[in-house]
Amino acid sequence: MENTQKKSSGKISYTLQIIGLLPLLALGIAMLFFTSQWFTKTMYQEVERELYDATKSATTLLNAAYPGDYHLEGDVAYLLYKGETDITRDYSLLDQFKEDTGLDITLFYQDTRILTTLYNAQGERIVGSGAPDIVIRDVLNTGENHFYTHTLINGKAYFSYYIPLRNQDGSVVGMLFVGRPSETVSLSIQNYVYPLTWLIIGFVALVSVCIYFYTRRFVAVLLHIHSFLSEVASGNLNATLDHSVTKRSDELGDIGRCALSMQRSLRTMIEQDALTELYNRRSGDKKLRQIFEEARSSRHSFALAIGDIDFFKKVNDTYGHECGDAVLKNVSALLKQHMWRRGFAARWGGEE
Template sequence: MRAKRGKLTTSLMLLSAVPLLTFGLIVMLITSEIIYSSLREEVRYSLGVLGTFSYRTFEVSYPGDFEMPGTVLFKGGKSLEGRDELVDDLKETSGVDATLFYGKERYLTTIIGSDGARAIGTAAETVVTDKVLGRGETYFSDHVLVNGTPYFGYYQPIRNSDQSIVGMMFVGKPRNVVMKRINTNIFMVCVSALVMIGIAIGVSYFYSRKVIDLLKKTEKFLGAVARGDLTAGLEPEILERSDELGEMSRFAVILRDSIEAMAGKDALTGLYNRRSCDVVLNSLVEKAGRENGMFSAAMGDIDYFKRINDTYGHQAGDEVLKMVAHAVAEHMEHLGFAFRWGGEEFLMVYEELDREQTFARVEKLRTVINGREMDWRGEKIRITITFGIADYGEAKNVKELIRLADARLYSGKSSGRNRTVVCCDGQDGE
């Protein structure tokens, strides 16, 4: 009997371990690529800001055009020969290497050659000079060779007052330094994933069939997250466990939240983006079909948003969007999901509520938003919003549900704005 039981335990372990290991590898690969892409973009942005700022500071100290009548470079009539502090200060304060090019050759630089001296007079790669000097564009690469060493590097053209391109400004970090940071983040994600898989296998060994059933539920959750289902969740029975399986499930939720933040949310408002909305609505449709359930959608549009942009500028418009999004997010906690639908439009999906029940809640939100004003450079911007509501009981499919909510929204817009329209007879909230 012991031998048979041991074989069964081994079989159950393999049954859970093989798909979990496979899925974990896929998640690690996908997550690693997301982390690399995100940090690469962060480095590109940071280097661009540093390059622009450092050159503008240099312009303040040395106003005027570049000229090189002999072997000495002048700017605004002042000699730049030996003025290494112009690049050394940037490296000391920010940790990045910097180079001032005249033409395609380094004139002032923190780059050190193989002989231990500054790499003055050496040239940038052809691919760099073709784009920056030839076409007048900025250039960024995560694998540009700088005097033979791979760098994350950013180049921008330098122009004289007649707009002629006379050189380049470079800022960058050695690739091995940046990759060390990136690899540390990837390593942490991989370790977390491996820990979760190890916990799952350990629990399956000690708790037999019941634990295998719980592992299948967790695997199903992770699979749904990998497919982009933001409504996926784990039962309290699993999340509240105090053993390794409960810890693994909570790690899975953290992983889901991380993936949501990286791929499923709008960068400006922090709400879910429109791409995530399709997955959520399809999941709720499936749930409603299984359980004969109900859900509703409320489409909101900030009133006179174009006027705000035209009057105060797009930066003010962005602040208005963030203020409204914050109010929407607070309101929707434990009620459902909130999305930035596009522009100044927001979509809220209420779980287990019909349109009449949703109406009361949306009216409370509308009142909260209506009571807020934003200070913008000494002026008060009053914010109001109009909503249209529909529920799944009156729609044949998701497309029809959105169409109904949208139609009622624009009915509210045409009848005066700052109201909530809940049905075709014009019932609304003032």
């Protein structure tokens, strides 16, 4: 019986924990996924706004520092002028921009890099290289701004914003790029997602511990009720139910109290005579044997009396069986009253 209870408790406890933990785990994963997605999207939007503002600021700085239109001069080696100024190798403004903002910047004439803050592995500026085909198509050919979340430049990924450069007549003569390395944005996202991940893991672990201990207490109450009902079912009508069950104010407490009520009803049905409410002969014989064993072990004496109601048959014959039942009830009530805390009375036979 004990092994069966242990197996049952383990199975119930395991099932309850799974029922409680699976939705919690699914909720934690969903929270982590959607929160991460939301933060990633928000971060991308923030980077886009930052780069857009930076390109506008850079355009304003270029126009203020070098008034005039962009144009090429030279016969063999072309030089890029903005107004009257040769800006082909003038990196001072772009380098200052990067130092102030932490962002890389590149000026394209048509699709060729003329000025840039980007370097290759050898430490050289990557001037003279072309723009990616997708940028030429989206920006240079259409004359529209465009934001990219993954632009490969010299083997390195960037969040980038491209805007077309226009002369005063509105013609598109080149592009301006402002970008931030993708790894720095990814690091910012990770710095948010990792603490969030641990927070959700900690929350799930805490609730899991609560569920574990609650299910253990829940199953312990069920086992108390199960053990009590098993005792009653095996014939022990004097079995006791743990007080921790009956003092509960929830449904389990109600079940425990119902089990006790059932025990009392069974004891009444099995041990008491239905008419007189005295112990029946079976119960009287059982209690008598118990008293005999106790007296023999303790060497204490006890008294036994058996009697019947004289002329009881004449009462039934003269006044009817209902009157005879009333006599039995009243006599039994007197016996029970006078035997209180002194012993017990039982109905041995018809009127005995």
